[in-house]
Amino acid sequence: MSRPALRAVETMPQPSAAAPAPSAEVVTLTPPRSAPRLALLKPKLISTASVVLPPLLTLALILLVWEILCSGAGATLPSPSQVWRDSSDLILDPFFVAGSQDIGLGWRVLTSLQRVAIGFGLAALVGIAVGTLVGQSTWAMRGLDPIFQVLRTVPPLAWLPISLAAFRDANPSAIFVIFITAIWPILINTSVGIRNIPQDYRNVAAVLRLNQIEFFWKIMLPSAAPYIFTGLRIGVGLAWLAIVAAEMLTGGVGIGFFIWDAWNSSKLSDIIVALVYIGFIGFVLDRLIAGLATIVTRGTAAN
């Protein structure tokens, strides 16, 4: 532990030095009313703008270059304005229903998300459980780790034919592909997290004579939580990558099949809209897990 020296024991939090003393009023005879509020608002506006503006500008620039590149006569891909003309219905209303196969992208994304939720949920459960076992037991690690290291390099789609053969149905196969893709980072990170539980915490548990179950809930899980969440975050990203690919092959409803279908009917603009959806949802999934991690592991990382 490296603590800076000279810390008083009973120091209460100092009153914030930031609170400004009201001194300027004495000099100014007619202080403009709005001045303090504006002064307060200004830095906020600037900081918001400095976060929001750069990506917006970059986006505008990309759209502009894209427009210029694809507006010629021989362009193979649609320009942004073309995409808007072709697919504004998809962009404007994600949740329309105009027939059994003619539905908004929102519905398709939800179907895909449902598969991801089941496959990823199972992967999280099994991954954390097996990861704990592997992290705790030297023998389990020696036996299982080499096998996991080989299996995790198998590309997700390579599992699809086997799972189609085993489940004889598209939906469980897609879910299995999600599961087998997402499980490895979760499992491996969990086992590393468990192996890295500081000896101090183990000593505390030993002095208190915690039994196995108490040790699991009170020491292991909270201590390994940052690692587990890293695994979950990588896992959900991979799951989202895999579901799109798997759905392209299995068909049915889903954002992946939508892309495949659009390709077969040469609706390039629809594909581009779908790509934006996929990217956006992937981003949201990642943020969700990251947000959950900060809530659950508050305090754990900062020691």
Add this chain to the structure above:
Amino acid sequence: MKQAPYLQIDGVEKTFTRGDTSNHVLADIHVGIDKGEFVSIIGHSGCGKSTLLNIIAGLTPATSGGVLLDNKEVNEPGPDRAVVFQNHSLLPWLTVYENVRMAVDKVFRATKSRAERHDWTMHKLDLVHMAHARDRRPAEISGGMKQRVGIARALAMEPKILLLDEPFGALDALTRAHLQDSVMQIHATLKNTMIMITHDVDEAVLLSDRIIMMTNGPAATIGEILEVSLPRPRKRLELVTNTTYIKAREAVLKFLYERHAFVEAA
């Protein structure tokens, strides 16, 4: 015949072996400690003080020899030998209160009601003057406060013997003095048996009834045991000019820096 001491360390040896390299750390440690006694262990870094304490705690098995506490052999860790660790070892995801409460819940689950366990926890936090910070997390309190909570947690187990591994090692002099006073007060009130490892000669003399001085490793052993026959309660300011205090201090310093000077490995 004198009755057997409360804690008896009997011919403890420790050799760490990894592969074909072995490291003989402790050799032939014999000592008895009475109930209610405050004993310090002092010695140069790396001589095996923590190892000895861990053997008493049951966290490390001795290679040979054994430890008897209250006529029972020590062969596993347990709450009757509570440890205050070198680096506080509070669980960072729990608040100050929860850190202590976890120990209380575990030790007194069968014997105390929920309300009694709460009162007990608050009482121990009061004892180390930390009740005001009960809802803060370890990352939000100072190093000295963390050690206080560590002591509260150990006391809350109502141990037969309290083991402190350099509890104030990482603290500044002022905070250290505060905590030494707290520990003296607790010792006076609760009359616990305590063993404390320290690097600080003044701390050892101020707090201890006896000081165990260890020789340098490898194969470190007890070089000498010094009785500090100063009356209690002890006041640090009054002791500055006390001849017994000065003599004891000198004896420890001579042991550490003349007869067993630390030889830096080149």
